[in-house]
Amino acid sequence: MISVNQNSVMSNYAIAPIRSKAVNSTPEKQVQPSSRSINFTANNINTNIRTSLTTKEEKEKYKALNQILDKNNRKYLDYALKTGILLNNNSNDKSSVLDNLYKIATTKRADKLDNKKILTDTLISVADPYTITQKFGDIPDTYKKEVVDKLTNNSQNLIQRKTAELELRDLFSGCCVAASEQFNLAKKKPAEYTRFAEGLTSPQKSVTKEIKFDSLSDNTLDAIWLLNSFEIPYEAKDFKTAKIKLAPDENAYIRAEIQQNYRDNLERSSVDALMQSTFMNVASQQSYNSLNDKRGGKFSSEDSGLIDYEKTFLESVVEDKNTMSVTYQNVDDNQTLIGYATDYDTVKSQLLETLNRGENIIIGYTLTDENKKIIGAHEITITDYKQDKHGELYFICNDTDDDVSAPVEYPATYLIPKIHHAGLPEDIAMKNMDQTESWRFNIREFNKNKAAA
Numbered sequence: 001m002i003s004v005n006q007n008s009v010m011s012n013y014a015i016a017p018i019r020s021k022a023v024n025s026t027p028e029k030q031v032q033p034s035s036r037s038i039n040f041t042a043n044n045i046n047t048n049i050r051t052s053l054t055t056k057e058e059k060e061k062y063k064a065l066n067q068i069l070d071k072n073n074r075k076y077l078d079y080a081l082k083t084g085i086l087l088n089n090n091s092n093d094k095s096s097v098l099d100n101l102y103k104i105a106t107t108k109r110a111d112k113l114d115n116k117k118i119l120t121d122t123l124i125s126v127a128d129p130y131t132i133t134q135k136f137g138d139i140p141d142t143y144k145k146e147v148v149d150k151l152t153n154n155s156q157n158l159i160q161r162k163t164a165e166l167e168l169r170d171l172f173s174g175c176c177v178a179a180s181e182q183f184n185l186a187k188k189k190p191a192e193y194t195r196f197a198e199g200l201t202s203p204q205k206s207v208t209k210e211i212k213f214d215s216l217s218d219n220t221l222d223a224i225w226l227l228n229s230f231e232i233p234y235e236a237k238d239f240k241t242a243k244i245k246l247a248p249d250e251n252a253y254i255r256a257e258i259q260q261n262y263r264d265n266l267e268r269s270s271v272d273a274l275m276q277s278t279f280m281n282v283a284s285q286q287s288y289n290s291l292n293d294k295r296g297g298k299f300s301s302e303d304s305g306l307i308d309y310e311k312t313f314l315e316s317v318v319e320d321k322n323t324m325s326v327t328y329q330n331v332d333d334n335q336t337l338i339g340y341a342t343d344y345d346t347v348k349s350q351l352l353e354t355l356n357r358g359e360n361i362i363i364g365y366t367l368t369d370e371n372k373k374i375i376g377a378h379e380i381t382i383t384d385y386k387q388d389k390h391g392e393l394y395f396i397c398n399d400t401d402d403d404v405s406a407p408v409e410y411p412a413t414y415l416i417p418k419i420h421h422a423g424l425p426e427d428i429a430m431k432n433m434d435q436t437e438s439w440r441f442n443i444r445e446f447n448k449n450k451a452a453a
Contacts, residue, residue: 049083049084049087049088050084050087050088051081051082051083051084051087053081053087058087058098061098061099061101061102062077062081062086062098064102064105064106065077065098065101065102065105065119068105068115068116068119069116069119069120069123073120073123073124076123076124076127076128077123079127080097080123080126080127085097085126085127085190086098086101088190088191089191090189090190090191090192091189091191091192091194091195092192092195092209092210092320093195095191095195096191097126097190097191097194099191100122100191100194100195100197100198101119101122101123101194103198104118104119104122104194104197104198104201105119107202108202108203109201109202109203110201110202110203110205110253111203111253112253112257112260113201113253113256113257113260113270114260117260117270118197118201118260118270118271121197121269121270121271121272122193122194122197122198122271124269125186125193125197125269125271125272126186126190126193126194128405129183129186129187129398130183130398130405130406130407131405132179132182132183132186132272132400133179133266133267133268133272133400133401133405134173134175134176134178134179134268134272134276134400134401135173135266135267135268135401135403136171136172136173136255136267136268136293137255137258137259137262137263137264137267137268138168138169138262139168139258140258140262143254143258144165144168146254147164147168147254147291148161148164148165148168150251150254150291151164151167151168151291151292152164164292167292168291168292171292171293172293173293173401174293174295174304174305174306175276175279175280175293175400176305176378176379176380176400176401177279177280177283177305177306177310177311177314177362177364177379178275178276178277178278178279178280178283178306178314179272179276179400179401180362180379180380180381180398180400181279181311181314181315181318181362182272182275182276182279182400183381183398183400184315184319184360184362184381185318185319187360187383188319188359188360189319195207196246196275196278197271197274197275200247200248200271200274200275200278201256201270201271201274205247205248205250205253206245206246206247207245207246207247207278208243208244208245208246209243209244209246209320210237210241210242210243210244210320211241211242211244211317211320212240212241212320213239213240213241213242214240214322215316215317215320215321215322215323216313216316216317220239220240223242224236224242226313227242227244229285229298230282230283230285230313231285231286232244232245232246232282232286232317233245244317246278246282246317246318247278247281248274248277248278248280248281248288248290249277249281249286249288249289249290251277251289251290251291252273252274252277252278252281252290253274254290254291255273255274255277255290255291256270256271256273256274257270259272259273266403273290277290279314279318280295280306282313282314282317282318283306283310283311283313283314284296284297284300284306284310285297285298285299297310308325308327308364308420308421309325311325311362311364311379311423312324312325312423315362315423321425322425322426323423323424323425323426324423324424324425324426324429324430325421325422325423326350326421326422326423326424326429327341327420327421328340328341328342328347328419328420328421328422329341329366329419329420329421331366331374331420334373335373335374336368336371336372336373336374337366337368337372337373337374338372340417344416344417346431347416347419348393348412348416350422350424350428350429350431351382351385351395351416351422352385353428354424354425354428355382355383355384355385357425359425360381360382360383361381361382361422361423361424362379362380362381362382362422362423363379363380363381363382363419363420363421363422363423364377364378364379364419364420364421364422365377365378365379365380365415365418365419365420366418366420367418377420378399378401380397380398380399380400381397381398382395382396382397383396383397383398383407384396384407385412386409392411392412392413393411393412393413394409394410394411394412395409395410395411395412395415396408396409397409397410397415
């Protein structure tokens with residue numbers, strides 16, 4: 001169930017991470033990297049998960065992967081087995097992480113994509129999701145003509161071509177929502193993540209999945225209307241489920257090829273490029289261009305990033321779960337924070353209850369100047385919480401744009417007032433807050449107001 005408050009129709013979530021140097025009001029001491037590293041010995045094993053290869057097929061697939069991977073990456077494979085990740089099969093078709101990694105390694109990939117490199121990128125992502133990043137790579141000289149040709153529709157006008165070249169320099173990624181969803185999928189549903197990676201890097205360049213209509217709306221016709229509004233290719237199997245097709249824009253494969261062959265430190269992998277492009281394309285009504293990070297679509301007047309109900313639609317479809325977008329901040333037409341929809345303790349209790357269920361929370365936060373004018377917005381994921389010896393609450397978060405391949409910790413007193421919206425389970429979202437009628441009401445009202453403007 002997607003629900004959005006009209007106050008949430010604001011600038012797209014694409015810019016200004018919390019630790020941006022441009023925001024002098026943000027003290028560095030508020031943000032602390034969490035002490036964490038991968039323990040490849042994997043001593044703490046959950047006894048409720050499978051950590052042993054039992055069938056001949058599993059053993060043969062594991063042996064094949066072990067032979068393909070180099071010494072360093074075999075550690076990730078061993079770690080994935082010992083922690084239960086490798087034999088996890090929480091995917092849409094019940095295939096396991098092992099099944100999908102084996103398919104990546106042994107079957108044809110999309111043109112110019114390398115099996116071993118895709119295998120390595122995918123394995124590391126599920127073994128250590130904190131390595132997922134949204135940072136673009138530059139365009140090497142060998143690709144510049146091809147990329148400029150595509151951006152200018154093969155124009156030979158020198159001004160148009162130079163403008164395109166300048167646009168590509170130091171391009172800042174607006175993929176924070178897509179990268180946060182990618183992280184969430186890798187961490188919570190590694191088998192589904194590897195199934196996505198396999199499909200998107202295959203010659204089909206897409207992935208299909210069955211979703212429940214009630215993940216979008218209690219009313220089947222409304223759910224179908226929403227799929228049509230977001231221009232998602234689908235086939236209604238019955239009145240309860242639909243088979244949908246998710247794919248990146250075609251230009252994503254140029255980005256993936258570049259990242260495969262010219263990736264620098266802290267940049268996206270080829271799998272990151274394809275996964276994020278897919279999620280941007282799905283949420284922006286199939287309008288995304290991976291080359292310049294621009295989007296069109298009917299729900300936003302901005303050309304970069306995603307707005308909150310596009311994010312919630314994306315989360316609901318990709319994870320096939322009933323999610324509501326709860327808006328905590330009231331923002332006026334001048335993009336000024338004028339108040340809150342509820343109190344601090346209500347926000348805290350909703351966040352803690354969701355985390356106690358074992359679910360991550362993708363949030364959008366804002367940064368303001370001394371006049372409460374919003375000067376930046378960004379999307380991150382809350383994964384856990386803890387209390388220090390003085391009883392102060394900290395949220396453990398992942399930020400795909402902070403140059404840190406590890407969790408970071410924010411005091412609740414610092415983070416909660418900055419949260420504009422959060423994706424929560426419907427029953428938690430409905431507690432102690434007045435919710436707007438439905439996503440159907442909000443999207444149609446937004447379209448009506450946009451048309452009248």
